[in-house]
Amino acid sequence: MKKLGSLMVILGMAVLLHAQDMRQDTYCNPLNIDYTYMIYNSDKDISYRSGADPAVVKFRGEYYMFVTRSNGYWRSKDLLNWEFVRPGRNWYPQGCNAPAAHNYKDSVLYVTGDPSGAMSILYTDDPASGNWEATPAILHDLQDPDLFIDDDGKAYMFWGSSNVFPIRGMELDKNHRFIKKGETKELFALDMPKHGWERFGENHTDTVLGGYIEGPWLTKHNGKYYMQYGAPGTEFNVYADGVYVADHPMGPYTYQKHNPVSYKPGGYMNGAGHGSTVLGPGGQYWHFASMSLSINVNWERRLCMFPVGFDKDGIMYCDTRFGDYPRYAPAVPGKAGQFRGWMLLSYGKPVTASTTKGNFNPSALTDELTKTFWLAAANDERQWVQIDLEKPADVHAIQINYHDYQSNMYGRYEGLHHRYVIEGSLDGQNWNVLVDRKESYKDTPNDYVELAIPQFARYIRYKNIDIPTPNLAISEFRVFGLGNGKAPLAPKKFTLERHADRRDITISWEPVKGAQGYNILWGIAPDKLYSSWMVYGNEGKHLMKSLTTDQKYYFAIETFNENGISQLSAVKEVE
Structure with a gap:
């Protein structure tokens, strides 16, 4: 009976790992389709x-x-x-x-x-x-x-x-x-x-x-x-x-x-x-x-x-x-398109890799910059990259954005696929499989996976198996979920300076300790703050050049980090 019980546990874990690749209550931009080579x-x-x-x-x-x-x-x-x-x-x-x-x-x-x-x-x-x-x-x-x-x-x-x-x-x-x-x-x-x-x-x-x-x-x-x-x-x-x-x-x-x-x-x-x-x-x-x-x-x-x-x-x-960031999928009733509330756990976190070729360092994987990427020295099953989240967190979803580095491919191809495994660990020694793509034969250049059950982990590791390009290059390895600390406070000293060129405005605020970044929200009425601009870092100032000259605007700002989002600041009017 003990052997049967153990077997059932193993089978249950296998079903769980498979289910992790099947849940689709959310999606994440950019869309993960099998893009054609130009x-x-x-x-x-x-x-x-x-x-x-x-x-x-x-x-x-x-x-x-x-x-x-x-x-x-x-x-x-x-x-x-x-x-x-x-x-x-x-x-x-x-x-x-x-x-x-x-x-x-x-x-x-x-x-x-x-x-x-x-x-x-x-x-x-x-x-x-x-x-x-x-x-x-x-x-x-x-x-x-x-x-x-x-x-x-x-x-x-x-x-x-x-x-x-x-x-x-x-x-x-x-x-x-x-x-x-x-x-x-x-x-x-x-x-x-x-x-x-x-x-x-x-x-x-x-x-x-x-x-x-x-x-x-x-x-x-x-x-x-x-x-x-x-x-x-x-x-x-x-x-x-x-x-x-x-x-x-x-x-x-x-x-x-x-x-x-x-x-x-x-x-x-x-x-x-x-x-x-x-x-x-x-x-x-x-x-x-x-x-x-x-x-x-x-x-x-x-x-x-x-x-x-x-x-x-x-x-x-x-x-x-x-x-x-992850949002509810179109088929989720009553929530379609809404922000899921999962924050970016990987931003700016330390990264180590099996190998690196040239100056394309693994730190590019967590910088949230589209045009930077990590390039491995080889493309085989020995290649891996690991993020240290620095603190344990609840991991809900992962996105891998591959990059084409000297791919030498042109037109439409059949049979392209990305096979890999992603593991999580609390101590960097004992690992659990979070995402199992060993037997996946889908072409997933911007692969996004929502975990069926959130995993508590500090270290996240990508292990390569097989990808369709000659070089293993990844532009961003993004881990989403919720940290176990406090959400940041809303910014203070929020000011607006519309320039003589009324198309331009400088937004300033006092940087918030522990912030990853800020969302500047604006619109044509206090209840119509439909536009947003995400700003990473803590400079506390942003120049925006996108206004209409004869339009009055209303602005607000919020802070975010891996633990959540602050309350929205008071809405301010600018003529």
């Missing part, structure tokens, strides 16, 4: 994965996601688990570019976005098959198109990707091959002298080049038309989506007071621009967008998703607070 820098021997400009639509109970130059697209039942669909008949040879997609009354799914800018509209009633038909008419000079068919059956095409030309639109004859009907109309352009967030460059600091306006996407909600657009440039931390609102698809459009709508300039993975908005499970809207990685090239990107809302005044907003 080919348009292959002449320079630059190999990297990328995913950008996502167009996500619901069709017959499933969701389809079309992504720039991916040689196919993805399908999902829950907006969380994505399966790649290899296209068959009539797909774009190098994949679509800045694609558009539209579901017409659940009868036909339309897609367009040829890289050349000259394209027919593809359609199918069975997107899971990969087979498409093409309308015989060709539309010309379209970059970053957006096809929209209204409830009355009238069809429209919007497009734009330029630092010179505005977003434009035209009506199409849906009943006659989608040929152009009527005149092209200019809808709106960037207004950089007025809208600070539309300025080019990292942190909007480039004063020479003009920003780009691109990627229109039209969402209809409660009879209003919300035209989203990306700016100022996909490679920057401040890449965002703004919105204009109208009573008709062709306008006139009015700039929404709360802008940008989708904005994530701080934290680990930055950017939230050139996206799409889709109605997900339970009636919750979601915004999918592009995040900047930009290590190998500027166009190296990842995907993200954030919950979207429309308030009582019809203001569209997107929740990006703690935007690259």
Whole structure:
């Protein structure tokens, strides 16, 4: 009986370890999908994965996601688990570019976005098959198109990707091959002298080049038309989506007071621009967008998703607070998209590794900087990396973000996979398995695992088994959970100084002892603090260059560390 009992315990532990890889109540940006390797820098021997400009639509109970130059697209039942669909008949040879997609009354799914800018509209009633038909008419000079068919059956095409030309639109004859009907109309352009967030460059600091306006996407909600657009440039931390609102698809459009709508300039993975908005499970809207990685090239990107809302005044907003921390998954009733409350345990903590190649040191794994990474001297089962959390903590989730270092891979590959084990320990001597990926044959370049049962540990160790790239490189090894200390206090001496250039403001505060960082929250009313900027470190000052010149704002600030979040400071007004 004792032997049987011991056997049952062992079997129970095996089931538990397997279950740890199956729980999916949360997700974490960037999205963990099998990104395609790009080919348009292959002449320079630059190999990297990328995913950008996502167009996500619901069709017959499933969701389809079309992504720039991916040689196919993805399908999902829950907006969380994505399966790649290899296209068959009539797909774009190098994949679509800045694609558009539209579901017409659940009868036909339309897609367009040829890289050349000259394209027919593809359609199918069975997107899971990969087979498409093409309308015989060709539309010309379209970059970053957006096809929209209204409830009355009238069809429209919007497009734009330029630092010179505005977003434009035209009506199409849906009943006659989608040929152009009527005149092209200019809808709106960037207004950089007025809208600070539309300025080019990292942190909007480039004063020479003009920003780009691109990627229109039209969402209809409660009879209003919300035209989203990306700016100022996909490679920057401040890449965002703004919105204009109208009573008709062709306008006139009015700039929404709360802008940008989708904005994530701080934290680990930055950017939230050139996206799409889709109605997900339970009636919750979601915004999918592009995040900047930009290590190998500027166009190296990842995907993200954030919950979207429309308030009582019809203001569209997107929740990006703690935007690259664990959040409730779309299918969790009543909580979808909300911040889970798990803090980052690994930030700034000591790291040791089996080997290191060059100057790519393991300290990069806990610095929350996207462009740094650890490179192992070999790629085999002897490689490991270990984080000392310095104090025992409750570990709830782990994210491994792999990096492509001289990967020499181009295009779409079958059978890529990441196999590894993550262990936890209280003393650095006795280890328990937290994540078991020994038998995993999935391609998981940004793998996120929620543990079925939280584990109390001080040391967290990654042990490599098999990855698809020639080099083992990881940009960030992130451990989430809750420490057992005290949450920090709210900052004191919180001050706002709006500059003579009213697009700019300096936010100052007295640094808080024990803080990892701060969230600056702001908006157009005390109860509309929809925007946030995560700032790590304790400098106590931050320059923001993203305001609208004629808009009054309200600001507040909170402190966070591995133990939790402070109370929000008093809200302050700035004219």
